[in-house]
Amino acid sequence: MWQLIFKIKTMSKRIAIIGGGNLGSAIADGLIQSEFSRPVELTVTRRNPSSLSRFAEQGCMIHSDNKRAVKESDIIILAVKPYNFADIIREIKVVFNPKKHVVVSVITGVWIEQLQEAIGKPVPVIRAMPNTAIAIQQSMTCLAHSGASVSQLNYIQQLFDQLGKTVMIDEKLMDAATILGACGTAYAMRYIRANIQGGIEIGFDAATASLIAAQTVKGAAELLLQKGTHPEQEIDKVTTPKGCTIAGLNEMEHQGFSSSLIRGIITSYKKIAKD
Numbered sequence: 001m002w003q004l005i006f007k008i009k010t011m012s013k014r015i016a017i018i019g020g021g022n023l024g025s026a027i028a029d030g031l032i033q034s035e036f037s038r039p040v041e042l043t044v045t046r047r048n049p050s051s052l053s054r055f056a057e058q059g060c061m062i063h064s065d066n067k068r069a070v071k072e073s074d075i076i077i078l079a080v081k082p083y084n085f086a087d088i089i090r091e092i093k094v095v096f097n098p099k100k101h102v103v104v105s106v107i108t109g110v111w112i113e114q115l116q117e118a119i120g121k122p123v124p125v126i127r128a129m130p131n132t133a134i135a136i137q138q139s140m141t142c143l144a145h146s147g148a149s150v151s152q153l154n155y156i157q158q159l160f161d162q163l164g165k166t167v168m169i170d171e172k173l174m175d176a177a178t179i180l181g182a183c184g185t186a187y188a189m190r191y192i193r194a195n196i197q198g199g200i201e202i203g204f205d206a207a208t209a210s211l212i213a214a215q216t217v218k219g220a221a222e223l224l225l226q227k228g229t230h231p232e233q234e235i236d237k238v239t240t241p242k243g244c245t246i247a248g249l250n251e252m253e254h255q256g257f258s259s260s261l262i263r264g265i266i267t268s269y270k271k272i273a274k275d
């Protein structure tokens with residue numbers, strides 16, 4: 001019953017995704033697949049909308065008229081590159097209505113204050129940092145806000161909850177969230193790729209090695225998420241004294257495994273903070 005009420009409520013909000021690229025399309029996919037939005041309630045724009053035809057086939061509006069998309073929607077998700085942000089806001093700010101619109105920005109490195117200044121109206125702004133797993137509703141999305149009411153905030157959190165897990169953070173941690181949550185997907189992929197390379201060397205074909213590596217990492221992550229344990233508690237369960245696991249783990253550490261990951265994260269963070 002609650003789910004039905006929730007779905008009826010969500011049906012009344014129209015969502016415009018300005019910038020249907022990798023992330024914008026992934027959000028649209030997730031919203032449709034999770035049934036948070038009906039395709040008819042969703043507009044996706046880009047300058048070259050022909051590459052969005054799969055959304056049109058499902059019933060979404062696709063075009064390149066950003067002003068029209070804003071006018072016809074309640075929630076405006078900005079998913080353009082940082083260098084496109086100023087031009088887009090200049091184009092659409094005239095049609096923003098603070099009583100109607102909520103702006104959600106996934107644009108990396110653009111602060112809420114910058115957005116509000118550029119818009120020049122007291123429109124509530126929520127900054128979101130999801131990752132590409134949003135396409136399969138498995139994102140980790142960090143959210144920060146300014147000027148949003150509790151109900152607006154709840155709505156946006158519910159929107160992203162359909163697409164994975166969410167956490168509210170202070171905006172000053174948004175760069176750190178970008179590194180750990182969004183760049184983190186790339187770090188995890190490299191870890192899995194290395195496992196595949198190792199797996200092939202010890203006898204598996206590439207496809208079997210990929211399956212074993214990816215499912216093992218997924219299972220390890222689920223152990224932590226579902227049981228709330230610390231990684232070392234789970235490692236203790238796998239390491240037999242004098243066994244092969246601890247021998248391999250210690251060799252990895254001698255080669256700088258944890259240290260290289262931490263240094264990589266800090267290098268990424270310094271880069272984002274500098275740029």
Ligand SMILES: NC(=O)c1ccc[n+]([C@@H]2O[C@H](COP(=O)([O-])OP(=O)(O)OC[C@H]3O[C@@H](n4cnc5c(N)ncnc54)[C@H](OP(=O)(O)O)[C@@H]3O)[C@@H](O)[C@H]2O)c1
Nearest residue numbers: 019020021022023046047048079080081082107108132182
């Ligand atoms: N990918 C990630 O994992 C991730 C995670 C978190 C945050 N972000 C942030 O999300 C944003 C989008 O990233 P992305 O990887 O999705 O980039 P992307 O694939 O380049 O997508 C940006 C889209 O914006 C469209 N665009 C540019 N100017 C436009 C305009 N005037 N009107 C409408 N659409 C316009 C582009 O399409 P046309 O050229 O056809 O207009 C393009 O499809 C970036 O700010 C990024 O930092 C990305």
